[in-house]
Amino acid sequence: MADRLARTCGPWLAAVTVVLGAVLTASAVPVWNSDWIVHNGSEYRVTGVMDWNAAQAQAQSVGANLVTINDAAEQAWIETNLLPTYQKSIWGFWIGLYQPAGSPEPAGGWQWVSGEPASYRNWRAGEPNNSGTNGIPENFAHMLGTRTSAPGAWNDVNPTDTILGPIVGLVERPLAAPVPEPVGTTLAAIAVALFVGCTRRRQALFKTEPVASDSAGADWRGARFEVAGGVRKQLEDGFSSRDAAGR
Ligand SMILES: [Ca+2]
Numbered sequence: 001m002a003d004r005l006a007r008t009c010g011p012w013l014a015a016v017t018v019v020l021g022a023v024l025t026a027s028a029v030p031v032w033n034s035d036w037i038v039h040n041g042s043e044y045r046v047t048g049v050m051d052w053n054a055a056q057a058q059a060q061s062v063g064a065n066l067v068t069i070n071d072a073a074e075q076a077w078i079e080t081n082l083l084p085t086y087q088k089s090i091w092g093f094w095i096g097l098y099q100p101a102g103s104p105e106p107a108g109g110w111q112w113v114s115g116e117p118a119s120y121r122n123w124r125a126g127e128p129n130n131s132g133t134n135g136i137p138e139n140f141a142h143m144l145g146t147r148t149s150a151p152g153a154w155n156d157v158n159p160t161d162t163i164l165g166p167i168v169g170l171v172e173r174p175l176a177a178p179v180p181e182p183v184g185t186t187l188a189a190i191a192v193a194l195f196v197g198c199t200r201r202r203q204a205l206f207k208t209e210p211v212a213s214d215s216a217g218a219d220w221r222g223a224r225f226e227v228a229g230g231v232r233k234q235l236e237d238g239f240s241s242r243d244a245a246g247r
């Protein structure tokens with residue numbers, strides 16, 4: 001009985017396992033709150049609501065990092081063009097600035113997770129202050145949303161802090177290098193070049209070499225044909241026949 005059950009249910013169990021695997025895989029697909037937005041040599045994208053580490057992991061899965069804000073111009077562009085549209089709460093965006101554990105508090109060791117050495121900072125007055133609740137240090141930075149007294153300014157927080165509301169990550173990566181031509185396209189281009197070259201070579205030979213003679217010994221050249229006296233003659237455009245002197 002048990003064997004029969006196993007034989008009957010085995011394929012079904014396998015199918016269910018495959019379906020469950022597909023569902024679980026699909027659930028791991030990165031969640032985004034925007035498409036890529038191109039600006040000044042970079043492209044930017046906004047994650048779904050998640051903590052700093054999850055947002056950075058999602059960024060890395062597409063060759064990016066949480067944003068590095070290199071200067072005041074990039075800060076201003078983000079504040080104007082991205083923050084009002086994509087913020088989910090007053091907590092604004094995660095940015096790529098973090099403080100390795102053990103750094104002097106509150107201001108020591110802050111660095112960009114991309115590894116870029118940019119020294120630009122836009123801390124809110126009084127920040128970073130490491131004023132984490134529950135004794136957990138504030139080692140990750142976010143950009144405040146527009147509905148605060150300091151829109152766009154930065155603050156250090158602890159991502160597991162219970163006071164944090166919905167917050168999304170701002171992701172940046174360099175614009176991709178031009179994609180190389182597919183091999184098929186390259187081969188097709190070579191084939192066309194060879195064909196054109198051969199055609200020109202064939203035409204050149206055709207115009208400079210005698211290719212047929214009539215009974216009087218005259219040479220005939222060109223691409224059009226005429227049959228006279230049992231001899232096929234090739235004629236250049238505009239001629240019905242031609243004498244030996246080429247007139
Ligand atoms: Ca940047």
Ligand SMILES: [Ca+2]
Nearest residue numbers: 129130131156
């Ligand atoms: Ca703080």
